[in-house]
Amino acid sequence: MKKIMNAPDAFVAESLEGLVRAHEGLVTFGAGRTFIRRRDLAPGKVAVISGGGAGHEPLHSGFVGRGMLDAACTGHVFTSPTPDQIVAAMDETDTGAGCLLVVKNYDGDVMNFEMAAEMAASRHAIDTVIVEDDAATGPSLRSRGRRGIAGTVVVEKILGAAAEQGSNLAALKTLGDDLNRRIRSMGVALRGTTVPENARETFSLGPDEMEIGVGIHGEPGLERTRFAGANEIIRLLGERILAEFPSDVAEGGTARPLLIVNGFGGTPPIELYLAQGIAHRFFENHGVVPARTLTGTFVTSLDMAGLSITLALLDEVQFKLWCAPVATPCLSW
Amino acid sequence: MKKIMNAPDAFVAESLEGLVRAHEGLVTFGAGRTFIRRRDLAPGKVAVISGGGAGHEPLHSGFVGRGMLDAACTGHVFTSPTPDQIVAAMDETDTGAGCLLVVKNYDGDVMNFEMAAEMAASRHAIDTVIVEDDAATGPSLRSRGRRGIAGTVVVEKILGAAAEQGSNLAALKTLGDDLNRRIRSMGVALRGTTVPENARETFSLGPDEMEIGVGIHGEPGLERTRFAGANEIIRLLGERILAEFPSDVAEGGTARPLLIVNGFGGTPPIELYLAQGIAHRFFENHGVVPARTLTGTFVTSLDMAGLSITLALLDEVQFKLWCAPVATPCLSW
Structure with a gap:
């Protein structure tokens, strides 16, 4: 470690x-x-x-x-x-x-x-x-x-x-x-992490494996599958995300969708932006056009490799609150 | 990969x-x-x-x-x-x-x-x-x-x-x-990276090794040494940084020092902020009090683990230009 x-x-x-x-x-x-x-x-x-x-x-x-x-x-x-x-x-x-x-x-x-x-x-x-x-x-x-x-x-x-x-x-x-x-997220891990206090790896993945639906504390995911290309990964995450909204939210119009690609700590911007582009297209193809996006490292699991996708189907008031000025160390606009 | x-x-x-x-x-x-x-x-x-x-x-x-x-x-x-x-x-x-x-x-x-x-x-x-x-x-x-x-x-x-x-x-x-x-930087790598086009690792480090003075394309560093604690790593980088300024810059007063801790792509915020705190203290102890800092992932080597420290000994005009408004995808204030 x-x-x-x-x-x-x-x-x-x-x-x-x-x-x-x-x-x-x-x-x-x-x-x-x-x-x-x-x-x-x-x-x-x-x-x-x-x-x-x-x-x-x-x-x-x-x-x-x-x-x-x-x-x-x-x-x-x-x-x-x-x-x-x-x-x-x-x-x-x-x-x-x-x-x-x-x-x-x-x-x-x-x-x-x-x-x-x-x-x-x-x-x-x-x-x-x-x-x-x-x-x-x-x-x-x-x-x-x-x-x-x-x-x-x-x-x-x-x-x-x-x-x-x-x-x-x-x-x-x-x-x-x-x-x-109104908010659903799902993550994929390509590599686990090691907790400093006990020097133990949270989980170990083979060179051809990924963990779908992973948590942020090294919890097991929904399933361990064969590592796949970005299109396939985003499809897996995106379909589940869309399916897990309450039906009134999913059907109630998607006034102002917000799309977040979040790195888990060990995944660099070049990969996160690649995922952002693919996720953007994926949701558009499913009738959900992102009104705003955020790409970066916001909620991590130490230096775990992987990312999560978050889709928030906000109403107009909530969207304005998202866009309102903020001044914090790691989020500001 | x-x-x-x-x-x-x-x-x-x-x-x-x-x-x-x-x-x-x-x-x-x-x-x-x-x-x-x-x-x-x-x-x-x-x-x-x-x-x-x-x-x-x-x-x-x-x-x-x-x-x-x-x-x-x-x-x-x-x-x-x-x-x-x-x-x-x-x-x-x-x-x-x-x-x-x-x-x-x-x-x-x-x-x-x-x-x-x-x-x-x-x-x-x-x-x-x-x-x-x-x-x-x-x-x-x-x-x-x-x-x-x-x-x-x-x-x-x-x-x-x-x-x-x-x-x-x-x-x-x-x-x-x-x-x-007026600007000097130096980096340390804890783990190399793999270039997609040839699936080759840029370099390989043992579990107890680190690469000091590493470049951002997987170039060899100044030396490969035994992995050390954060205080020791920052001391190694910081001393060399201070020594490598032209003498007139080093002696000409440090009007407005800017301190950047930059992650190489695979290093998470918890480690970068730890390094920021230690680097801040290190330079203060050497008479250089940072007037402004920046901590995050700005110049990467794909997902290489490690970081670099940058110290910029800016004059008043340059410092104001640094602080001036900026609106880009990945740097804005």
Whole structure:
């Protein structure tokens, strides 16, 4: 295992330190360095707070700033942050309008954010949006529903923009739950990764294999198949994505589709843009014309090779919120 | 070799196609699809044109747009574009004030850009800036001087901003040559890459090895050493970078240092930000306090694992040009 790292137990802290130093105008450490927060809070705005295991950077810490998150709590690699971290973030960033917690749907994350919400319930108005966009994991397969993967960026961006524009906690909760029905993602891995703490490979693929429907913690995918060309990979992901929208969303018109090609950490821009072009054409051929795209490395699994496709079938209001100005370390326009 | 790709001979074209589709508001294909150009040219502005082999994306095609490049010519992977491509780009983007060619210092690139300049000399006023920032390759080692690596982003950004603000060809040439003395970079590879066309690995490193001073085409580095921790890697790169500035630049005050941590394609944000934090501290400890930083994937070697550090000791005017607005597919603020 070769990583740009000093020691495994300093890996996450040293990376967060670098992020804060590089973007001091936008973010700072919160109390006890247990979370990263927006430097200049906006009084009276709902605090949008997220977090999760490390290893998915720039999610979530790179998305703290104006128009997106107010705080991000980071755990060890692929390990939920503790309830204490989340409570500390709420205590420091709630300026009176309450806290919206954005949580990827994994048992550990859901449990710790729930526990934090209980612990802080007497001091803060709190609501929670659970992100469930992974088309590879249906509600029928897992009691807790779909996993949250790269669609989380869309949920955090749109909720952050709405909060910035003054939406209250109830409106944000409604918006977040609606977004969950409108976003589907699916990933493919060409190579696994190695977790620093235990130096163990998450999974191992042969030279002719790929893992379709893979998660972002090295979870098994939907199936391991023979490695294929880009057209075939995009077809596999795209067909499943289209099939997994609720029927009213799929049939209700595709006002403003947003298409994201997200690299998992080990896949370079030349491959991501190739996938973007093919995915764009694929969805167009299926009657879904992307109104906006995003291509890059946003939700990673350390340095896993591969990518995910996210399609968000936004309504006009949601699309405008996506396009609204944002100023964070790793997403800005 | 697993890449998100259909066929090796369509790899570059399909990726450029994806880039153009994703950023239609900013860029478009030039004549015969042999280059990518800014969609809306600015009449009377010097055309800033660059290019090189594919495999370094987002360099150069991702940096076409307002405030940076007017055109980028892309060759096959790690292969110079042809003189014809470069001439076509000049013919289409020169709106009267001439063309500035920005060329990374490799024999093939220098030769083809020179040939293009000769071919088009009767129609265009042309000047050329050769980028030479690699601290691992001194003028003493190679007759043609240092290689051009990630510092190319700085040269393209600052020249692009100056051109946007109305600098003429002579002023841009002077500015570019001065920048060359003020920018030093050096890289380390943890894993080589595989060129699609021949399915051959550029170099192979053992599990305990790293390549210091590596180029971006899989060229050998300065030395192959035992893999080390991040502090030690940054020290190796940083000391050499500081030592390789001309003495008047090193001693002439460090008005506005810019620090870039650039991933080579296979290294994820968590590692890049860790390196950014350590490099920031390293240079501070040596009396060079970064005034601005950039962290991400800008100049790649396909999916090679590793990174480079770039330090640019800019004067006040150059720093302002760096900070000036830019709107390209892969660099914007």
